[in-house]
Amino acid sequence: MAWTNRGKYKMLGWGLRGVTIPTNFYVALFTSAVAPGPDLNTKSELTEVAAGNGYTAGGIQVTPGATDFDTWTEDDGNDRALIQLRDLVWTASGGNLPGSGSGARYAVLTDDNATQGSRECYFYWDLGADRVVSDGQTLTLQDCELRINES
DSSP, X not given: OEEOHHHHHHHHIIIIIOOOOOSOEEEEEEOSSSOOOTTOOBGGGSOBOOSBTTBXXXXXXXXXXXXXXXXXXXXXXXXXXXXXXXXXXXEOOSSOBSSSSSOXXXXXXXXXXXSGGGXXXXXXXXXXXXXXXXXXXXXXXXXXXXXXXXX
């Protein structure tokens, strides 16, 4: 898990400059074709998994607030603060999820730009391997954390 530089920039703007926070965020799934990194800016720089079979292009919507960002912690023992997302669940329906390709490798938190390719990328999680979910099964991302650590 890691912040993109765009995510760090936006977080400082929201918190200290009063920049308007997006109405919604999205968590979308991406293939291993291109690995996200600190310099990632927009969704168009990555390859999203194929839509269909239980996956909607753009991902799952999450709304700012205590419902979707359900755990908020100051951790003095580890010199960090973190927030966790509610569990995000995709259910394969009508075939494997994704319907084509090698599977989902990364989950990325984006803004809600109406032009999906222009959605800004703020944070990403490596799923550890390409994930393909069989028809009727679920892919659950549980307690995804966004951390700010002292360096």
